[in-house]
Amino acid sequence: MTRKIRLGAFLPGGGQHVASWRHPDQPADGATSFEFHKRLALTAERGLFDAYFLADNLAVGFGGAREGGNARIAGFEPVTLFSALAPFTKNLGFIATASTTYEEPYNTARKFASLDLISGGRAGWNVVTTTGDPTAQNFNRETQLPHAARYRRAAEHVDVVKKLWDSFEDDAFLRDKESGVFYDQEKLHESEHRGEHFQVRGPLNIARSPQGHPVIVQAGQSDDGRGLAAATAEVIFTAHQHIGTAQEFYRDIKARARGLGRNPDHILIMPGVSAFVGRTLEEAREKYDRLTALIVEEDGVGLLNGLTGGTLDLRGYDLDGPLPPAPPTEGMKSRQALIRQIADENNFTIRQLYQWIASARGHYTIVGTPETIVDTLQEWFENEAADGFNILPPWLPTALDDFVDLVIPELQRRGLFRTEYEGTTLRENLGLPFPVNRWAGARSAAQAAE
Numbered sequence: 001m002t003r004k005i006r007l008g009a010f011l012p013g014g015g016q017h018v019a020s021w022r023h024p025d026q027p028a029d030g031a032t033s034f035e036f037h038k039r040l041a042l043t044a045e046r047g048l049f050d051a052y053f054l055a056d057n058l059a060v061g062f063g064g065a066r067e068g069g070n071a072r073i074a075g076f077e078p079v080t081l082f083s084a085l086a087p088f089t090k091n092l093g094f095i096a097t098a099s100t101t102y103e104e105p106y107n108t109a110r111k112f113a114s115l116d117l118i119s120g121g122r123a124g125w126n127v128v129t130t131t132g133d134p135t136a137q138n139f140n141r142e143t144q145l146p147h148a149a150r151y152r153r154a155a156e157h158v159d160v161v162k163k164l165w166d167s168f169e170d171d172a173f174l175r176d177k178e179s180g181v182f183y184d185q186e187k188l189h190e191s192e193h194r195g196e197h198f199q200v201r202g203p204l205n206i207a208r209s210p211q212g213h214p215v216i217v218q219a220g221q222s223d224d225g226r227g228l229a230a231a232t233a234e235v236i237f238t239a240h241q242h243i244g245t246a247q248e249f250y251r252d253i254k255a256r257a258r259g260l261g262r263n264p265d266h267i268l269i270m271p272g273v274s275a276f277v278g279r280t281l282e283e284a285r286e287k288y289d290r291l292t293a294l295i296v297e298e299d300g301v302g303l304l305n306g307l308t309g310g311t312l313d314l315r316g317y318d319l320d321g322p323l324p325p326a327p328p329t330e331g332m333k334s335r336q337a338l339i340r341q342i343a344d345e346n347n348f349t350i351r352q353l354y355q356w357i358a359s360a361r362g363h364y365t366i367v368g369t370p371e372t373i374v375d376t377l378q379e380w381f382e383n384e385a386a387d388g389f390n391i392l393p394p395w396l397p398t399a400l401d402d403f404v405d406l407v408i409p410e411l412q413r414r415g416l417f418r419t420e421y422e423g424t425t426l427r428e429n430l431g432l433p434f435p436v437n438r439w440a441g442a443r444s445a446a447q448a449a450e
Contacts, residue, residue, distance in 0.1 A: 006388025
């Protein structure tokens with residue numbers, strides 16, 4: 001099958017841009033409006049997107065920073081929301097975020113397995129380690145765990161969840177009313193996990209789904225994050241400003257995966273892209289300028305405070321001066337470095353910096369026509385920088401409508417994107433293999449060796 005671009009849709013109901021809730025087209029209460037989220041899901045499915053993706057915070061605001069949050073300071077828990085949205089769609093996947101630092105593996109495994117069954121095999125788990133002391137203070141800690149410790153815990157957490165998802169083999173449930181046998185007891189397995197962070201006996205009390213288990217997604221860019229992604233992820237969300245850094249990341253992840261015995265083609269790398277689409281360049285720029293003008297100064301500064309690690313309070317600085325040095329913290333180290341890179345490469349003032357990152361928080365922003373936007377996506381896709389993209393419409397619903405109505409047809413015209421869904425599960429549409437149950441696989445291997 002010809003390789004096609006994969007597309008995720010990052011659609012927080014409160015909008016992506018820090019000022020999106022002020023836009024006349026954006027419902028001010030969109031973050032907690034189920035009907036609005038349903039509209040977004042139906043539009044994404046009309047556009048043949050692979051999945052609807054939602055990040056999640058476990059504190060008020062972005063990483064606990066109350067300034068710069070606005071409509072993003074509060075919203076739905078993603079798995080709950082997606083469970084409600086799934087019956088209204090047929091093919092669209094749902095990728096929800098859950099924390100390996102503040103959740104137990106059994107709870108994580110159970111809720112994502114439930115979403116996978118409710119949706120008929122369309123669930124994905126975005127694995128995050130979660131940063132910020134304000135979040136830690138909501139979970140019996142004063143400070144966040146060190147970066148390396150979070151990733152060690154995450155690796156073990158994912159391992160336990162995958163073991164739990166294999167508790168029942170695919171054909172374990174007989175449900176034979178005639179004999180009275182509900183399931184084959186030989187096809188139910190305990191995990192018996194004992195590790196540094198978790199002791200989990202199992203089994204998980206839910207069956208496997210039509211896609212085997214949810215797709216595992218990860219977004220780390222630090223060395224620890226890359227290691228976790230190469231070992232466990234099937235889809236990787238990433239942030240880059242240049243095709244060169246995207247290529248370095250792409251090739252590094254694929255090489256790491258190959259070194260771990262994984263098929264690199266079974267790991268899809270999808271950089272984030274925020275697109276301001278216009279039928280002309282002037283129209284696209286007008287949309288960008290209009291939204292930029294709605295940024296409240298305090299919100300822009302607060303956004304930067306959070307993204308630079310939270311130790312530097314920029315409210316005391318000249319906003320038309322340069323971004324001052326900020327020591328790295330135990331938070332999102334790769335994002336802190338990316339924000340510094342954007343400031344330095346463009347010689348941005350503090351004001352110019354928050355205006356630029358307001359739409360996508362460090363992801364790539366494109367302002368242009370459908371043709372110029374697809375030119376960029378095609379270049380990255382065809383030159384080892386991306387397998388697809390996570391699209392971040394700056395405000396909703398209009399920017400999503402623009403992408404579906406203007407950019408998707410251009411992608412299809414060039415043969416880069418599907419014209420209909422390939423299957424009914426998220427795995428089928430992403431072109432990812434079905435995960436063989438570890439117990440059934442071991443038994444088949446033993447029988448073949450006899």
